[in-house]
Amino acid sequence: xxxxxxxxxxxxxxxxxxxxxxxxxxxxxxxxxxxxxxxxxxxxxxxxxxxxxxxxxxxxxxxxxxxxxxxxxxxxxxxxxxxxxxxxxxxxxxxxxxxxxxxxxxxxxxxxxxxxxxxxxxxxxxxxxxxxxxxxxxxxxxxxxxxxxxxxxxxxxxxxxxxxxxxxxxxxxxxxxxxxxxxxxxxxxxxxxxxxxxxxxxxxxxxxxxxxxxxxxxxxxxxxxxxxxxxxxxxxxxxxxxxxxxxxxxxxxxxxxxxxxxxxxxxxxxxxxxxxxxxx
Numbered sequence: 001x002x003x004x005x006x007x008x009x010x011x012x013x014x015x016x017x018x019x020x021x022x023x024x025x026x027x028x029x030x031x032x033x034x035x036x037x038x039x040x041x042x043x044x045x046x047x048x049x050x051x052x053x054x055x056x057x058x059x060x061x062x063x064x065x066x067x068x069x070x071x072x073x074x075x076x077x078x079x080x081x082x083x084x085x086x087x088x089x090x091x092x093x094x095x096x097x098x099x100x101x102x103x104x105x106x107x108x109x110x111x112x113x114x115x116x117x118x119x120x121x122x123x124x125x126x127x128x129x130x131x132x133x134x135x136x137x138x139x140x141x142x143x144x145x146x147x148x149x150x151x152x153x154x155x156x157x158x159x160x161x162x163x164x165x166x167x168x169x170x171x172x173x174x175x176x177x178x179x180x181x182x183x184x185x186x187x188x189x190x191x192x193x194x195x196x197x198x199x200x201x202x203x204x205x206x207x208x209x210x211x212x213x214x215x216x217x218x219x220x221x222x223x224x225x226x227x228x229x230x231x232x233x234x235x236x237x238x239x240x241x242x243x244x245x246x247x248x249x250x251x252x253x254x255x256x257x258x259x260x261x262x263x264x265x266x267x268x269x270x271x272x273x274x275x276x277x278x279x280x
Contacts, residue, residue, distance in 0.1 A: 005048065009105035011277035012042035012144060013087050013270075014094035014137045015168075016253040017220035018227075020195030021188055022152035027130035028122065031154035034136060034195060035161075035202055035216065037146040039168070040273040043085040043095055044280065045102035047110050050080040057083045057099075066100040066134075069127035074107050074115075090175030092255025094137030100124035101138050101277045109279055117142070118156065121277075125154065132182050144276030148202055161206065164274040166213055169267035172257035173234045181254050187228060194227035213248070213261050213272075220250035232256040238264065 019034030053071060055064050067081055081103055087093045104120035107113065125138040136153035146162040181187060201219045221239065224230040230239075230251050238258045242249040247262035260267070 004110050006046055007106040007110035008044060008046045008280040009102040009109075009277065010042060010044050010280055011098035011102040011105075011141045012038035012040070012273060012275060013085075013098060014038050014140045015092060015170075015259060016094070016136065017216060017250065018195055018198040018223035019136060019253060020192050020199070021135065021182065022154070024154070028126045029152070029154045030129040030135065031125070031139070031152040032135035033149050033152065033199060035148050035198070035220070036136065036140050037162075037164075037272050038140055038144050038275070039093075040271040040275070041086050042093075042141070042277075043083050043087075043098045043102055045099060045106050046082040046084075047103065047106040048080045048082070049110070050078050053078045053080070055081045055083065057089070058085065064096065064099055065131045066096045066124070066127040067103050069130065070100045070104050070124055071107065073123050073127070074104065074113060075111055077111065079107065079110070088172055088175075090177070090255065091172040091257045092176070092252030094134055094141065096131070096133035097124060097128040097137035098141055098277070100127050101141050105277060105279055117277075121156070129154070135182075141277050145274040146272055148199075148206070150199060150203070159206075161202075161216070162213065162272070164272045166272040168213075168259050168261065168270050168272060169263045170252065170257060170259040170270060171238070171264070171266045171268065172252075172255060173232060173238075174256045176232075176254050176256045181229070191227040191229065194223045197226065198223040217248035217250050217259075217261060220253070221248075224251040224253065229253060 249260035
C-alpha cells in the first residue's frame with residue numbers, strides 16, 4: 001500500500017480554571033482533577049516523512065519533549081513535525097499536550113498504525129504527564145468542551161458543563177512554567193487544598209443547575225488566590241480592574257495570563273468550543 005506523503009491534525013487549546021494533582025509513580029496514571037475548557041483555536045500539526053526527525057513551531061526549530069516522546073512510542077521512522085498555532089506557548093493553553101495529541105493522530109494516519117483515538121490520547125497524556133508539562137489538557141482536548149473532572153484525568157472520565165460557543169477574552173503577560181509549579185511541593189499542597197473547595201463549589205452549582213461562566217470564573221479566581229498561583233502583579237491588577245468594572249475574570253492556570261467574560265484593554269477573543277482533536 002502506498003503511504004501518505006503527509007498527514008495533518010488539529011487539537012484545540014485548553015484553558016484550566018482550577019486543578020488538583022493526582023500523583024502516581026507511573027505517568028500513565030498521573031493526572032489531575034479540576035475544571036477547564038477547550039477553545040476554537042489550537043495547534044495544527046503536519047507530519048511528513050523525512051531523513052531526520054525534526055520539530056518546528058511556527059517555522060522555528062523547537063525542542064518539544066512531549067512530541068518527541070509520542071514519536072518514539074509510535075515509530076522508529078524519522079519524521080518532520082511542523083506545528084503552527086496562533087496561541088502563545090507557556091501561557092496556559094496546554095499547547096504541549098495539544099501538540100502531542102495532534103502529532104499522535106497525524107502519525108497514526110501517515111504510517112497506517114491503526115490505533116484508536118483513545119490509544120493515541122493515552123500515549124499523548126502519558127507523555128505530557130511524564131514531562132511535567134500538563135496533567136489534564138490532553139483529556140480535555142480529546143473530548144472537547146467545558147469539562148469537570150472529579151476523577152483523575154488519567155481515567156478519561158469527564159462531566160460536561162455549560163453549552164459551548166461562549167466568547168471569552170484573554171491577554172498574556174508572559175510565560176509561567178507548568179513544570180516549575182508542579183515541582184514545588186509547598187505550592188502543590190496549597191493548590192490541593194484550594195482545589196478541594198473549588199470542586200465542591202462547582203458541584204454545588206451543578207446540583208443547583210447554575211453553571212454560568214461568571215460563577216465559574218469567580219470560583220476560579222478564589223482558587224488562584226487561595227492556592228497562591230496568582231503572584232504576578234500585572235495579572236492580578238488586570239483581574240481586579242475587570243472585576244471593579246463589573247466583569248468576571250481569573251488567571252489562566254498555569255500562565256501569567258488573564259481570561260474574562262468581558263472584553264478588556266488589549267484582550268483577544270476566543271470561543272469556548274466543543275470541537276475535539278481531529279484529523280484534517
